[in-house]
Amino acid sequence: MVDETLAKDGMIDEAVANRFYDRLxxxxxxWASDRAGMAGKGMANxxxxxxxxxxxxxxxxxxGEISKRxxxxxxxxxxxxILPIDFVPDWLLGPLGFADDLAIAGAALQAAxxxxxxxxxxxxxxxxxxxxxxxxxxxxxxDRLGTYPGFSKVKQxxxxxxx
Numbered sequence: 001m002v003d004e005t006l007a008k009d010g011m012i013d014e015a016v017a018n019r020f021y022d023r024l025x026x027x028x029x030x031w032a033s034d035r036a037g038m039a040g041k042g043m044a045n046x047x048x049x050x051x052x053x054x055x056x057x058x059x060x061x062x063x064g065e066i067s068k069r070x071x072x073x074x075x076x077x078x079x080x081x082i083l084p085i086d087f088v089p090d091w092l093l094g095p096l097g098f099a100d101d102l103a104i105a106g107a108a109l110q111a112a113x114x115x116x117x118x119x120x121x122x123x124x125x126x127x128x129x130x131x132x133x134x135x136x137x138x139x140x141x142x143d144r145l146g147t148y149p150g151f152s153k154v155k156q157x158x159x160x161x162x163x
Contacts, residue, residue: 012058012061012078012082017054017055017058020054020081020082021051021054021055022051024050024051024054024098025051028047028048028050028051028098029048043096043099043141043144045137046102046134046137046138046140046141047096047098047099047102047141049102049127049129049134049137049138050098050101050102052125052126052127052134053102053105053106053109053127053134053138054078054081054105055126056109056121056124056125056126056127056131057074057077057078057081057105057108057109058078059124060074060109060112060116060120060121060124061074061075061078063116063120063124065116065117065120066112066115066116066120067115070111070112070114070115070116071112073108073111073112073161074108074109074112076104076108077101077104077105077107077108077109078105080101080104080105081101081105086100086101087100087151087153087154087157088100088148088151088154099141099142099145099151100151100154102138102141103138103139103141103142103145103151103154103155103158104154104157104158104161105138106135106138106139106142106158107139107157107158107161107162108161109131109135110135110139110161110162111161111162113135142154142155142158
């Protein structure tokens with residue numbers, strides 16, 4: 001998968017990013033429509049932003065207006081999305097397993113918000129709600145899931161990224 005995901009310059013290729021986005025959106029939408037009653041509509045609604053958050057990270061990673069340190073944090077979050085090793089395994093829990101990826105991505109984006117022009121964020125955000133509101137909902141989900149196995153490590157990573 002590494003050969004397919006990296007372009008010559010070390011960045012994730014646009015076609016690969018778009019394919020990942022499409023697969024992720026299909027999986028999350030299918031899962032949410034099947035299980036929203038069980039898992040709760042609030043959690044399903046937040047998880048539906050997972051593909052949009054992934055694409056925002058990918059788009060922002062290419063902007064020169066964002067510091068190298070913040071882009072490195074975003075690159076870490078993107079790698080966490082793509083690599084098969086997670087604190088909460090996606091293959092075991094389906095789209096609910098993306099909650100840890102979403103928590104880390106949300107923290108990376110919050111770190112990137114500082115010093116990034118709002119025009120850049122607005123231009124690159126394709127989600128339906130306002131980005132700040134979505135990030136707040138991601139952090140609420142992270143707090144709610146904090147007692148589940150694997151999420152204590154995720155919360156440590158989130159705290160580190162936000163420090």
